[in-house]
Amino acid sequence: MKELVSIPVTVCHLPLVAGLISVSPPAAAGDWHVESVVSVATGDLDGDGARDAALLVAPDPDGTDDHALIVLRGTGFDEGAMEPWLSYPNAVWGGSGMMVGNRPSVDFTASGSLLLKSGNEAIGRNRWNQTVTLAWRDNDLLVAGFTYGFHDTLDLDANGGCDINILTGNGISTDNGRDSRVSLGSQRLELSAWIAAGAPILCPDG
Numbered sequence: 001m002k003e004l005v006s007i008p009v010t011v012c013h014l015p016l017v018a019g020l021i022s023v024s025p026p027a028a029a030g031d032w033h034v035e036s037v038v039s040v041a042t043g044d045l046d047g048d049g050a051r052d053a054a055l056l057v058a059p060d061p062d063g064t065d066d067h068a069l070i071v072l073r074g075t076g077f078d079e080g081a082m083e084p085w086l087s088y089p090n091a092v093w094g095g096s097g098m099m100v101g102n103r104p105s106v107d108f109t110a111s112g113s114l115l116l117k118s119g120n121e122a123i124g125r126n127r128w129n130q131t132v133t134l135a136w137r138d139n140d141l142l143v144a145g146f147t148y149g150f151h152d153t154l155d156l157d158a159n160g161g162c163d164i165n166i167l168t169g170n171g172i173s174t175d176n177g178r179d180s181r182v183s184l185g186s187q188r189l190e191l192s193a194w195i196a197a198g199a200p201i202l203c204p205d206g
Contacts, residue, residue: 038067041115043108046136050074053082054106054114058094066090067104069116071141086141091195092132093118109133113144125153130201134191135167142167143189146202149174162203173204 039056046052053072059065069091072082095102101122107115112135119129133145149161157176164171169184182204194200 038103039105041106041108043114044074044112045071045108045114045141046073047112048074048076050076051080052085054108056092056104056106059089060094065094067092067094069106071114088141088191088195090199091191092116092199095120099123112136114141125155127151127153132194137188141191143191143194143202148201148203160203164202164204166202 036058037055038058040053042051042053044051045054051074053074055070055072057068057070059068066089069086069088070084071086073085075081075083092104095104095118099122102120104116104118107117109115114134116132116134117130119127121127121129128148128150130149131145131147132143133147134141135144136142137144143166145163145165145167147161147163150159152158159177160173160175162171162173162182164182164184166189167186169186171182171184172179173182174180184204
């Protein structure tokens, strides 16, 4: 049996992690091992009342390559029972050697939205953080929100970011501490399409 000690999860996730030993991931995820899981979160993504699980999986031992997002769907048959559901290779930047301040993570909101978090708060002068809010709509995982911030540790006037509701197109753009409202137009942006486009920054000035 594979050891589980390297997985950073809380006590409430232990039954889930134990179950991963016997669950095969979706084919698109490729080969992976339990010890490659760097973040786990649970929540009801599709609103069916059963708890689902999201995992970030590092494809390389150092955790420097982009990480895969794997989602398991709660079956509802037994408490905690899950089955393979969604898989997105290269979903999030993997950081730099899994250093503190560079580690990506997943989380769920109380309403069931999935948060894909990444950033660099550890290396160099150019620091940034990003949260991509994902929502299950019409049988697809969509980018519903995009929050991004950056700052230069040597140039205090170089900072900015945005907080955009992608579904409505409305949000706030920030430049050197000054906020302005923006309206970009509503759009349906599938997570797979966003990743295929290189996971671009979705702020108005890109």
